[in-house]
Amino acid sequence: xxxxxxxxxxxxxxxxxxxxxxxxxxxxxxxxxxxxxxxxxxxxxxxxxxxxxxxxxxxxxxxxxxxxxxxxxxxxxxxxxxxxxxxxxxxxxxxxxxxxxxxxxxxxxxxxxxxxxxxxxxxxxxxxxxxxxxxxxxxxxxxxxxxxxxxxxxxxxxxxxxxxxxxxxxxxxxxxxxxxxxxxxxxxxxxxxxxxxxxxxxxxxxxxxxxxxxxxxxxxxxxxxxxxxxxxxxxxxxxxxxxxxxxxxxxxxxxxxxxxxxxxxxxxxxxxxxxxxxxxxxxxxxxxxxxxxxxxxxxxxxxxxxxxxxxxxxxxxxxxxxxxxxxxxxxxxxxxxxxxxxxxxxxxxxxxxxxxxxxxxxxxxx
Amino acid sequence: xxxxxxxxxxxxxxxxxxxxxxxxxxxxxxxxxxxxxxxxxxxxxxxxxxxxxxxxxxxxxxxxxxxxxxxxxxxxxxxxxxxxxxxxxxxxxxxxxxxxxxxxxxxxxxxxxxxxxxxxxxxxxxxxxxxxxxxxxxxxxxxxxxxxxxxxxxxxxxxxxxxxxxxxxxxxxxxxxxxxxxxxxxxxxxxxxxxxxxxxxxxxxxxxxxxxxxxxxxxxxxxxxxxxxxxxxxxxxxxxxxxxxxxxxxxxxxxxxxxxxxxxxxxxxxxxxxxxxxxxxxxxxxxxxxxxxxxxxxx
Amino acid sequence: xxxxxxxxxxxxxxxxxxxxxxxxxxxxxxxxxxxxxxxxxxxxxxxxxxxxxxxxxxxxxxxxxxxxxxxxxxxxxxxxxxxxxxxxxxxxxxxxxxxxxxxxxxxxxxxxxxxxxxxxxxxxxxxxxxxxxxxxxxxxxxxxxxxxxxxxxxxxxxxxxxxxxxxxxxxxxxxxxxxxxxxxxxxxxxxxxxxxxxxxxxxxxxxxxxxxxxxxxxxxxxxxxxxxxxxxxxxxxxxxxxxxxxxxxxxxxxxxxxxxxxxxxxxxxxxxxxxxxxxxxxxxxxxxxx
Numbered sequence: 022x023x024x025x026x027x028x029x030x031x032x033x034x035x036x037x038x039x040x041x042x043x044x045x046x047x048x049x050x051x052x053x054x055x056x057x058x059x060x061x062x063x064x065x066x067x068x069x070x071x072x073x074x075x076x077x078x079x080x081x082x083x084x085x086x087x088x089x090x091x092x093x094x095x096x097x098x099x100x101x102x103x104x105x106x107x108x109x110x111x112x113x114x115x116x117x118x119x120x121x122x123x124x125x126x127x128x129x130x131x132x133x134x135x136x137x138x139x140x141x142x143x144x145x146x147x148x149x150x151x152x153x154x155x156x157x158x159x160x161x162x163x164x165x166x167x168x169x170x171x172x173x174x175x176x177x178x179x180x181x182x183x184x185x186x187x188x189x190x191x192x193x194x195x196x197x198x199x200x201x202x203x204x205x206x207x208x209x210x211x212x213x214x215x216x217x218x219x220x221x222x223x224x225x226x227x228x229x230x231x232x233x234x235x236x237x238x239x240x241x242x243x244x245x246x247x248x249x250x251x252x253x254x255x256x257x258x259x260x261x262x263x264x265x266x267x268x269x270x271x272x273x274x275x276x277x278x279x280x281x282x283x284x285x286x287x288x289x290x291x292x293x294x295x296x297x298x299x300x301x302x303x304x305x306x307x308x309x310x311x312x313x314x315x316x317x318x319x320x321x322x323x324x325x326x327x328x329x330x331x332x333x334x335x336x337x338x339x340x341x342x343x344x345x346x347x348x349x350x351x352x353x354x355x356x357x358x359x360x361x362x363x364x365x366x367x368x369x370x371x372x373x374x375x376x377x378x379x380x381x382x383x384x385x386x387x
Numbered sequence: 388x389x390x391x392x393x394x395x396x397x398x399x400x401x402x403x404x405x406x407x408x409x410x411x412x413x414x415x416x417x418x419x420x421x422x423x424x425x426x427x428x429x430x431x432x433x434x435x436x437x438x439x440x441x442x443x444x445x446x447x448x449x450x451x452x453x454x455x456x457x458x459x460x461x462x463x464x465x466x467x468x469x470x471x472x473x474x475x476x477x478x479x480x481x482x483x484x485x486x487x488x489x490x491x492x493x494x495x496x497x498x499x500x501x502x503x504x505x506x507x508x509x510x511x512x513x514x515x516x517x518x519x520x521x522x523x524x525x526x527x528x529x530x531x532x533x534x535x536x537x538x539x540x541x542x543x544x545x546x547x548x549x550x551x552x553x554x555x556x557x558x559x560x561x562x563x564x565x566x567x568x569x570x571x572x573x574x575x576x577x578x579x580x581x582x583x584x585x586x587x588x589x590x591x592x593x594x595x596x597x598x599x600x601x602x603x604x605x606x607x608x609x610x611x612x613x614x615x616x617x618x619x620x621x622x623x624x625x626x627x628x629x630x631x632x633x634x635x636x637x638x639x640x641x642x643x644x645x646x647x648x649x650x651x652x653x654x655x656x657x658x659x660x661x662x663x664x665x666x667x668x669x670x671x672x673x674x675x676x677x678x679x680x681x682x683x684x685x686x
Numbered sequence: 687x688x689x690x691x692x693x694x695x696x697x698x699x700x701x702x703x704x705x706x707x708x709x710x711x712x713x714x715x716x717x718x719x720x721x722x723x724x725x726x727x728x729x730x731x732x733x734x735x736x737x738x739x740x741x742x743x744x745x746x747x748x749x750x751x752x753x754x755x756x757x758x759x760x761x762x763x764x765x766x767x768x769x770x771x772x773x774x775x776x777x778x779x780x781x782x783x784x785x786x787x788x789x790x791x792x793x794x795x796x797x798x799x800x801x802x803x804x805x806x807x808x809x810x811x812x813x814x815x816x817x818x819x820x821x822x823x824x825x826x827x828x829x830x831x832x833x834x835x836x837x838x839x840x841x842x843x844x845x846x847x848x849x850x851x852x853x854x855x856x857x858x859x860x861x862x863x864x865x866x867x868x869x870x871x872x873x874x875x876x877x878x879x880x881x882x883x884x885x886x887x888x889x890x891x892x893x894x895x896x897x898x899x900x901x902x903x904x905x906x907x908x909x910x911x912x913x914x915x916x917x918x919x920x921x922x923x924x925x926x927x928x929x930x931x932x933x934x935x936x937x938x939x940x941x942x943x944x945x946x947x948x949x950x951x952x953x954x955x956x957x958x959x960x961x962x963x964x965x966x967x968x969x970x971x972x973x974x975x976x
Contacts, residue, residue, distance in 0.1 A: 073870055090407045094876030106867035110889045119885075120875035167875070424775055425786070432789050435804035435847070436796060451813045497704070500697040508694050509687040516702070523705065525956060526713060527908040529929050530949035533942055534712040534719060537727030557708035560701050589693045618797030620911050625937065635799040639915055642803045650807075657803065661796045668795035669788040676787070679852075680859040 023083040023097075023174035023207050024049040025070070030079035032065055040065055041231045042079065047224075049084075052201050052208045056218040057228035057254070063211045064179055066228075070209060071100050071177050083174060099168035100177040103184065105160045107152040107167075113139075114148040117166045138170040141200075158189045165197075169204070178210040182217060194220055215255050219243070227251050245368075249298060249375040252368060258303050258332060263340045264372065265299040267292060276369075279338025283315050286367045288379040297378070300368035303332070303345040307361045308352075316359045319344075324352055335360070436661070443654035450650055465651035469659075475637060476656050483633040483660075486548050487616035490555040494563055494612045495605050497556070502567025502604070503593050507579065520561040528558060532625050539626060546630045551623060555616045563608040566678055570604030571597060607678025610671050617664045634660045720946035727942050737947035746923055747948070750931040751955075753838055757913075757927065758906040760842045761849075766898060768846070769853040770891070773861045774883065794851040801848045802915040809840060831917070834924040841912040841925075848912070849905075853898055860894025861887065896967045900960050907956045928952055 025047035032040040040062045047053045055063040068074040070081065072093035081089050088096050099120075107116050114135050115122075121131045139145040142162045152160055161181060168176055178197075182190045198221055201208060212218055218225050219239045226236045227250075235247040239255075246252035246260075253259045265278035267289055274285040274292075278299060289297075319335035319342055326332075331348035334341060335358060344360060352358070369378045442450045444461040469476060505513055535554075544550040574597060582592045598605075623633045638660065641653055668675065688694065720737055722730040741747050772790065780786050793801065808816040811829040821827055830836035864887065872882050910929040913919065919926035919934065926934070932952065936945035 071874060073873065090410060093874045098874065100871065100874045102867045102871060104865065104867055106865065106871035108868060108871070108886065119872070119877075123876045123881060167871070171875070421775060421778060424771075428772060428775070428786075429789055431847070432792050435801070435808060436792060438808060439800070439804050451815075453813075453815055453818050455815045497700045501701040504690075504694050504698045507688060508690055510690045512690065520701075520705075523709060525904055525953070525960060526709070527929070527949070527952050527956065529908060529910065529932055530716055530946075530953065531709060531712040533727065533936055533946050533949060534715040535708070536936075536942075538712075540727075553704070553708060557704050560704055564701055593697075614795060618795075618799075620797065620799050635797040638797075638803065639799045642799075642806070643915070653803075657800050661800060664797075665792065665795040668791050672784070672787050672791055675791070676855060676859075679855045 024085075025175065025207065025209070026080070026082045026085075027066070027070070028080040030066065030069065030081065031077045032062070032069060032074065033077045038077075039231050040069075043228075043231075043233050045226055045233070045236070047207055047209060050205045050207055051223045052210065052221060053224045053226060054210045054212060054218040054222035055226050055228060056212055056215060057234070058213060060230070061228040062231040063213075063228050067177055067179055067209060067211045070175070071098050072096050096175070097171075097173050098175045098177055099171050099173035100179065101161075101164045101168050101181045103180040105152075105164040105181075105184075107160055107163055109152055112149050112151055113144065113155070113163050113166075116152070116163055117170050119167065120171045134170050135166075138166045141169070141203075142166050142196075157185050158193065161185065161193060162196075165200070169200075172206075174207065176206050176208040178208065178212075180212050181210075182212070182214070190217075197221060216257065219255065225255075227254060245377070246300075247377050247380045249300070249370050252300050252370070256302055256304075258343050258345065260300045260302045260368070261342050262370070263299050263301075263337065263342065265297055267294050267297050267369075269294045276367075278317070279340065281317055283317065283367075284364055286364050286369065288377070289369055290379075292369075292378050296372050298370040298372050298375075300370060301362060301366060303343040305362055305366040306344040307346050308344075308358060309361060311361045311363055314361050314363045316361050317342075319358050319360050321352055321354055321356050321358050324354055333358075439654050440658045440661075443651065443658045445651070447649075447651045450654070465649075465655035466659075468649070468652045469655045473652055473656065475632075476634075479632050479634045479637045480660065482548065482627075482631050483617055483635075486551045486555070486631070486633065487613050489548065489552045490559075490616045491609050491612045493552065493556045494559050495609055497560055498563040498567045498608055499598055499601065499605060500593065501560075501564040502571050502601075503597055505564060505568040506571040507576075517565070520564060523561055529621060532622070536625065546627050546632075548631050550626050551616070551619075551631065551633070554622050554626070555612065555619065559608075559612045559615065563611065566608055567601065567604045570601045570607075574600050603674060603677055606671060606674040610667060610675055611678065613667060614664045716946045716949055719943060720950055721943075723941070723943040724946075725940045725942065726936075730943075733943065737943045738951075740944055741947045741951065746926065747928075747931055749924070750926040750928045753925065754907065754909065754927040754929075757838050757842050757845075757909060758903060760839075761845050761906050761909075762899060762902045764842075765846050765850055765853045765902060766857070766895060768850060769857040769898070770895075772850075772854050773858040774887075776858060777861055790854060791851045793848050798848060798911040799915060801844055802912055805840065805844045805847070806916060832921065834921070837917050837925045838913070841909070841916055844912045844916070845906065845909060849902070853902055856898040856901070857891070857894055860891050860898075864890050892970060893967070896963060896970070900963045900967075903959050903963070904956045907952065907959070928955075 025045070027043065027045040029042045029044060030040060031038060031042050043062075043066070045053070045066075055066060057063050065074060069076050072088075072091060072095075076089050080087065083096065093100075108119060111119065114132075117138055118131045118135045121134060126134075135148070136145065139148055142165060144159060144162050144166065147155060147159060147163070152163070155163065164181070181197075182193050185193060194217060197210075201221075210217075210221060218227075222239055224236065225239055225242050227234045227242060229250050234254075235242055235251045242251060242255050246255060249262055253262060263278060265276050267285065268275050268277050268282075270282075274289050274294070275282050276285045276289075276297070276299060317337060319337045321333055321335050322341075323334040324331060325334070326348055329348060330345055331352065333344040333346075333352060335344060336342065342360070344358075370376060371378060438455075441457075443465055444463070445459050446462055446464070449456065449459055505517060539545050539550050578596060578600070579592060582596050587596065618635055619633070620635045620639065623636045624639075627633065627636065634656075638653070638657060641648060641656075719727075719730070721732065721734055723733045723737065724730050776786070806814075808814045809828065809830065811817055811827055811831060817828050828836060830840045868886060869882055872886055877885065908929050909927050910933065913925055913927050914930055914933075917925045919930045928948065929952070932945050932948040935941050935948060
C-alpha cells in the first residue's frame with residue numbers, strides 16, 4: 022500500500038518537453054485513472070512512476086520516500102502492459118511466479134502464491150499452458166496475476182484493455198473493479214477510453230498535451246467540466262458546445278443563441294456581456310417538458326436509434342446539436358422540435374481559453 | 388489481501404538499495420566497457436582491410452616496416468604500375484564485371500517469376516519443390532564440379548563467361564526464389580484482384596504491379612548474387628584459365644608467387660577490386676539485412 | 687490461390703530447368719560416377735564400391751576428415767558466441783547504427799582470396815606486423831607455415847573473420863524480434879540486466895541459434911579457400927581438409943571416381959550433422975508443449 026505524490030513532474034526528450042510540471046496525489050488504496058487522447062503524456066507519466074523512464078525534473082515519492090533513484094524492483098510496483106508482455110517461453114505458472122523466483126522466494130511458497138493468484142483470477146486450469154495457447158482475455162488475466170502475486174505497493178495499468186473486443190472489455194473492467202475492491206492496492210490506470218475512466222476511477226486525472234486539464238471524481242468531471250476539452254472528452258455522446266452570446270437584459274443576463282434567447286445559469290455572474298461557448302449534454306435534453314425548464318427550437322436532421330433510446334442530430338441555427346432521449350418512434354426527419362432542458366444543466370465556457378466561466382485560471386493540482 | 392500472498396510479498400524497506408553515486412558509477416563503467424568493445428569490434432573488422440588499402444599507398448619499403456606507420460607520404464606509384472605493367476589485371480576486372488552483372492540480372496528475372504508463382508499458386512508440386520529448393524543448399528558446390536567439368540569442356544564452354552554466369556545463377560536461384568516469395572507474400576492478394584478487375588493478364592500483373600512492389604526483395608537478391616559473383620574463387624579456379632579469368636583468381640595466383648611479389652602493386656589491385664562490392668554492401672545494407680531476415684525465416 | 691496453369695508453369699520453368707541441368711542431374715550423375723573409375727570425368731569403368739573402399743582406407747582422407755571436424759567445430763562455436771556478444775552490444779543502443787552495421791558487414795563484401803591474403807600477410811612469421819607484435823609481447827614466434835595445428839588455427843580465424851557478419855545478422859534478427867515490453871515486464875518483476883539476458887534473451891534466442899548453427903556447420907564443412915590459399919594443404923598434406931582432399935584427388939591426380947565418392951561422403955557428413963541438430967531442435971520445440 023502506498024500514497025503517491027508527484028510534484029512539478031517534468032519529462033523532456035532532448036529539447037522537447039512532453040510533460041509540463043504536473044502535480045498528482047494518489048491516496049493510499051485509491052484507484053486513479055489518467056485519461057486523455059494519444060500524446061497527452063499519460064503513458065509517459067505511468068512509466069515514470071514505474072521507473073522505466075527517467076524523471077527530468079520534479080519530485081516523486083511513495084509514502085513520503087523519494088523514489089526517483091530507485092529501480093522498478095526497488096519501488097515494489099507491478100505493471101500490466103497493453104500487449105500483456107508475457108514471457109513467451111514460460112508457462113502461465115512460471116510467468117506469474119517469475120518475479121518471486123528472481124527474488125529468491127522458496128519454491129513451495131512461490132507455488133502456493135501462484136496457485137492462490139490463479140484461483141482468484143479463475144485461471145488455475147491454465148497454469149501449465151504457454152501464452153501462445155491462450156486467448157486475449159486469458160492472457161490479460163495472466164498479466165494481472167503476474168502483477169498481483171508480488172503484492173506490490175502500487176499497481177500500474179497501461180491501457181490493458183485496448184486490445185480486447187468490446188464484450189471482453191466490459192467483463193475485464195468489472196473484474197478489475199472487483200479485484201480492487203478485494204485487494205485495495207493503490208492503483209494508477211492509464212486509458213484513452215473515457216468510459217473505463219468513469220466506471221473504474223475513484224479519481225480521474227484528465228490530461229492534454231502534457232498538462233492536467235482537470236482532476237476530480239468522475240462525478241465532478243461529468244457535472245462541472247473545467248474546460249471545453251474535458252467537457253467534450255467525458256461523456257458519450259460528447260457534450261454539445263455551441264458559440265453563443267451573453268447579453269444583458271435589464272437586470273438579468275440572457276444567452277442569445279441561434280436567434281433564440283434563454284436564461285443563463287448562475288455561473289455567468291460577474292462576467293461581462295460578450296461571446297461565450299454554451300455547453301449542454303445530449304442526455305440532458307428531452308422532447309417532453311421538464312418542470313422549471315426552458316426550450317430551444319431545433320430542426321431534426323438525422324435519426325440514429327440505439328435500442329430504447331435514440332440519437333437525434335438536429336440543426337440549431339447553423340450549428341449541429343445532438344439530443345439523446347427515449348425512443349417511442351415519435352421523431353421524423355425534417356420536422357421541427359422543441360428541445361427541453363433545465364437551466365442547471367447548462368455550462369458556459371470562455372471562447373478563447375476554453376475555461377469554464379467560474380473556474381480558476383491557474384493550472385490545477387490533481 | 389490473502390495471507391498467502393502477503394507472506395510472499397517483499398516489504399520495500401528490506402530490499403537492498405544502491406546509493407545514487409553507486410548507480411552513476413555503475414552506468415559509467417558499463418558505458419566505458421561498451422565503448423571498449425565497440426572499439427575492438429571496429430579494429431577487428433577494419434584493420435585487415437585497412438592494412439591493404441593503406442599499404443597500397445605506401446612506398447614499397449614502408450609497407451612492411453615495423454612498427455607500421457600511420458603517417459607517411461602517400462604515393463600513387465603502385466597504381467600507375469598497375470595500369471602500365473600488370474597487363475593481365477584489368478581484363479580480369481572486365482571479366483568479373485560481365486559475369487557478375489549477367490548473373491545478377493539473370494537471377495533477378497528468374498526469381499521474380501518463380502517467386503511470384505510460389506507465392507500466388509498452390510499445388511502439390513510447388514509444395515514439394517519448395518522443400519527441394521531449400522534442401523538443395525545442403526549440397527557442397529564442389530561436388531557438382533566433377534560431372535560438370537567434362538561436360539563444360541565438351542560443350543566448349545570452358546573458360547567462357549557463360550559457364551560462370553550459369554553456375555552462379557544456378558547456385559543462387561533456389562534461395563533467391565524463396566526470398567522473393569517471402570517479399571511477394573507481403574503484397575496483399577487484393578491488389579492482384581484489383582488488377583484482374585482492371586483487366587490485367589498474369590504477365591501484366593507480374594511485370595507492372597508486383598515487380599515494382601517487390602523491389603526490396605529484388606534489391607536483396609541482386610546484392611547477394613553480385614557480391615558472390617564478384618568475389619567467387621572455387622568455380623573460377625576450376626572452370627576458367629585465361630580468357631574468362633576473374634580478378635579473385637589472378638589475385639590468388641600472384642599472392643602465391645614466392646619471393647618475387649610486388650606487394651605494392653598487388654595491394655593496389657586488391658584495393659580496386661574491393662571497391663565495387665564494398666560500396667554496394669555499405670550503401671545497401673538495409674536491403675541486405677531485410678533479405679537475410681526473409682531468407683532465414685524460410686530456413 | 688491459383689492452381690498451376692500454363693503461365694504458371696512457364697514462369698517457373700527457368701528455375702527448374704536451370705537447377706535440373708546444373709545441379710540435380712549432375713548430383714545424381716556424381717553418384718553414378720562414384721561407382722566408376724574415371725580420368726578427369728571421361729573413360730568410365732565400373733568398379734562398384736571400390737572407390738569408397740579406397741577413400742575410406744586412405745589415411746589422408748581420415749586426416750582430412752579429422753582436420754575438417756576440428757576446424758569446423760572451432761569455427762562454429764566461436765563464431766556463434768562472438769555473434770551473440772556483438773548482438774548484445776548492438777542491442778544496448780547504437781549511436782551511429784548505419785556506420786556500425788557497415789563496419790560489421792565489411793568482411794562479407796571482400797573476396798575470400800583477399801581475406802586470406804590480408805591475414806596471411808599480417809600474420810606472416812617474418813614480416814607481418816601482427817605476428818611481430820605477438821612475438822614482441824613474449825608469446826614466441828607463431829610460425830604457422832611449419833605447424834599444422836597453427837595453420838589450421840589461422841584458417842579457422844580467417845573463416846570466422848570472414849563469415850561473422852552473416853552469423854551476426856542471423857542472431858541479431860532473432861534478438862530483435864523479442865518484444866521490448868517483455869524486457870520491461872522483467873525489469874518491473876525485478877530482473878537485473880544479467881538475469882534478463884540469461885532468463886529471457888537466451889531462451890527465446892534458442893531457435894535462432896540452432897538455425898544459425900545448422901547453416902554455419904553445413905557451410906563450414908566445405909571449407910576450401912581459407913586453407914588452400916594459406917598452405918595448399920601442406921606441408922606434406924598435413925593441413926588438408928575434406929574439400930581440398932577432393933579437389934586434389936580430382937584435379938591433380940585426375941581420379942574423378944574417387945573424388946565423386948569423397949563428394950558423397952561429404953554430403954552424408956553434412957547431412958548427418960544437420961540431422962543431429964534438427965533432432966535437437968525438434969525435441970526443444972516438442973518439449974515446449976505441456
